[in-house]
Amino acid sequence: MIEAPILVAPTGMHRLAHPEGEVATARAAASCNTIMVLSFTSNCTIEEVAASCDAVRFFQLYVYKRRDIAAELVKRAERHGYKAVVVTGDTPRLGRREADIKNKMVAPRLRNLEGLLSVEVESGGGSNLQAFASQTHDDSLSWKDMAWLKSITSLPILIKxxxxxxxxxxSGLNGVIVSNHGARQLDYAPASLSVLEEVAEAVAGSVPVLFDGGIRRGTDVFKALALGAKAVMVGRPVVFGLAAKGEQGVRRVVEILKDELELTMTLAGCPTIDAISRSHVRTEQERLRSFM
Known part of the structure; x- marks a missing residue:
């Protein structure tokens, strides 16, 4: 069991923020008794993170055109004690990341792909990362591929x-994660929070619904839980903490969110997580209707 419904979301390339990279993030998550989802594009390997601490870990997966790569990574994660696979399903192609194109972003060293796939591709003067993704990501990805994935692993599978x-x-999987990929995939896609309730209602408790997007305060965690999420995932703030103070910074980010959630619950009259209900939040539409 985790101490609070706050998980570490999969975010890539942590060594861009701190020399210890995902190892420091994993240790912080373990010390906070929460779950870390290791990114497919991590700078530390599946094995290095597994050896760094004794904690519950999930592994995030992009399904590439070469299915043997996905199969090998899933087998490695399963072999090293990861407890679930989180498939990112909203990236059949990489969104138009204009800052990366302008800055000629270079795909950094992706340790999990060493010996499997080269990241050295011709960018044509733009983003090397985008060129790499366009050559490797499978834009035909569909639900039938989830059936294939279930056939190669005994681990639970969540779709993000x-x-x-x-x-x-x-989905027919073991969990769903409501997310718009940090609003970096498709312009004008809805904010994740705006669709959380309809997804939770559709799922109707058949599988856990997690929420990933825009969590910055404990009040954000509270709102997501009230709208039907079982837990939230935190991405950017974790990387900010890692860049500021390494493992200690990540731990502090999680602690702040936990403390703020507890305070919010106390002030809202909720002694337990289960006491948080839909009646504790009002959407913008509900607020406007009250004035009509």
Missing amino acids: GVLTAEDGCG
Whole structure:
């Protein structure tokens, strides 16, 4: 059991923020008794993170055109004690990241792919990362591929990137994660929070619904739980903490969110997580209707 419904979301390339990278993040998550989802594009390997601490870990997966790469990574994660696979399903192609194109972003060293796939590709003067993704990501990815994934592992599988009720209740997997990928995939996609409730209602408790997107305060955690999430995942703040103070910084980020959630619950009259209900929040539409 984790101490609070706050997980570390998969974010890539942590050594861009701190020399110890994902190892420091994993240790912080373990000390906070929470779950870390290791990114497919981590700078530390599946094995290095597993050896760094004794904690519950999930592994995030992108399904590439070469299915043997996905299969090998899943087997490595399973062999080294990871407890679930989180498939990112909203990236059949990389969104247009204009800052990366302008800055000629270079795909950094992706340790988990060493010996499997080269990241050295021709960018044509733009983003090397985007060129790499366009050559490797499978834009034909569909639900039938989830059946294939289930056939190669005994681990639970969660799908990340759900923004509609149809996808939420139609996955047939072990959990869904409501996320718009940090709003970096598709301009004008809905904010994750705005669709959380409809996805949770569609799933109707058949599998856990997690929420990933825009969590910055304990009050944000409270709102997500009230709208149907079983837990939230935190991405950017974790990387900010890692950049500021390494493992200690990540630990402090999680502690602040836990403390703020507890304070919010106390002031809202909720002695337990289960006491948080839909009645504790009002959407913008509900607020406007009250004035009509």
